[in-house]
Amino acid sequence: MKHLLAFLFILLLVGCGPSKQVSRISEDTTTDLSGDWNDTDSRLVADEMIRDVLGQPWLEDYVEANSKKPTVIVGRVLNRSHEHIETKTFIKNLERALLNSGKVEFVASADEREQVRTERKEQAKHASEETAKAPGQETGADFMLIGTITSIIDQEGGQKVKFYQTNLELVNIETNKKVWIGEKKIKKMISQDRYKL
């Protein structure tokens, strides 16, 4: 009887324990849960693109010809895949790496610009004359970064192959010339069991 009570007590304790466990992992750990596009894919694409874009001649060519750093703006990265992909994540990664390299300058994107312009209008109305920023002083970008993410899915029963291709292009805004095209492919195999117990 005593044993039984003790056993029940243990059961009770176990039953009350938290069912959710959290452990912190390093941000560059590969975590594949569903097989969908995740932070690892986003990071892989950004890393590859950064390595590529900074190593290409367009950068030196531009500095040589204009004796200044190029100014870049991020345009639209179209999601043409089978998943809802947050393209902003790797675009931000890319932007940060480029900016921190000190070789490129960035201007705010279309959405961000709207915010800044609103602020400038506010300043014109409410800020003191010495601190208010004047309009018409924005820096025009020299290059625009645009791209697409496409995917191909092949599925048969519980086997699924996902193929993602990310293409980024840097376009000279004045001449429409493409100065750089980056590409990163990711392929995944996902399998799901037909039976469980």
Add this chain to the structure above:
Amino acid sequence: MFSLRSSYALLLAFGLLACGVSVAVYQEIESKAYRGDFAGAVASLERNRKEYEGKSEVLYNLESGLLSHYAEDFERSNRHFFQAEKRMEELYTKSVSTEAAALLTNDNLLPYEGEDFEKVFVNLFLALNFAEMGNYEAALVEARKVDVKLNQYSRAYEGKNAYKEDAFIRYIIGLLYEAEGEINDAFIAYRKAFEAYREYERLFKTVAPSFLKNDLLRTADALRFTDEKEEFERLFGRRFIPLSQKQGSVVVIIHSGKGPIKEEISLQVSIPDTAGTVHTFKIALPKFKSRERSPRRYVVQATSTSPVEVPTEVAQDVTRIAEKALDDRLTLLYLKSGGRALLKFLAAEKAKEEYKKKQSDKAANLLFSSLVDIAYTASEQADVRTWRTLPDKIQIARVDLPVGTYRLAVVAEDGRRLAEESVTIRQNQILFKVIPDVN
């Protein structure tokens, strides 16, 4: 009197397993939905969530997703549809123990996974949600998923299934690309839609909407695809006249009429053997039953100075697709039901035999025999669970209008005014407006 041998227990269990969502719950939800009180119907569904828990979770999310779509609560609708999609995918993995139990009793024991066409419709409604929210990029993501699923099902049926292509979603894809300004992609999607509608005409008696024909001519002309344009002109028997004005469009999509429900059809065969014992086989199968007769008629009115009236056309016959898709699956089901009848028959025979060994009384024997047959027959029940809030048909009208502000109204043939609102048409912009009329 009866010893509880395992075989008896099994037979007893047969009779106890009829379960699912009660009719009263359906009635409560549907009476609200058919009055047009979609938010109320969602609330009723939420209150009765327990009934759906476990085996009918997918259904709960399908009903809730669609009712929220009708109620124009797109965020909520998306949440439920994503949940349904995830669960449906997980259910690809079958539980051996549950499957075995279902094999001995009936499919109501299995978690409801959804018919193939229902799985496709999840993405179709998600696409419409995103389209109406103005997020065309996300709508296209959902539309692309339809392709993957349909390909997968065709392969599973070795191409013998009817619902291989969805012409309606192809048409929506075209409209979305055009809304995004990608005319080349739009033209390709329109052309694929037109080809798919030829199959639709043969299989579901749904012809290509006249709007699609206009879209084909216009995009072919814009792309300077002269050969294609002339080919379509010949095919449609009319010439394309380019517009002189700056125009935009509103695409009105009407979910019209009550969708089909499943009912049980059963076959029963009794065969007496040489000893005089009667053996009964029953096979129960689900079958879709239409709840509508002819398609309803609507006119879209857009009024600024003088009114423009455009009648809607049927673009997707949900009932016919459901019937065909189930017919395709039925071939597989027949096999399963046949196998189940045999298994249960063997269990029943074993029970009768064992009882006979212990009982010499012929009357008691006969009585027991009948009881076993009743229990066994009662356990054979068709799985008639289905997505009940689906519309009977999806109708469409594309109204091209000169830039400006309009009073938009949809009027049913019996004079009911379904929707009335003000819309602003901008150049080359396409607005999507989804209107439910399922009552």
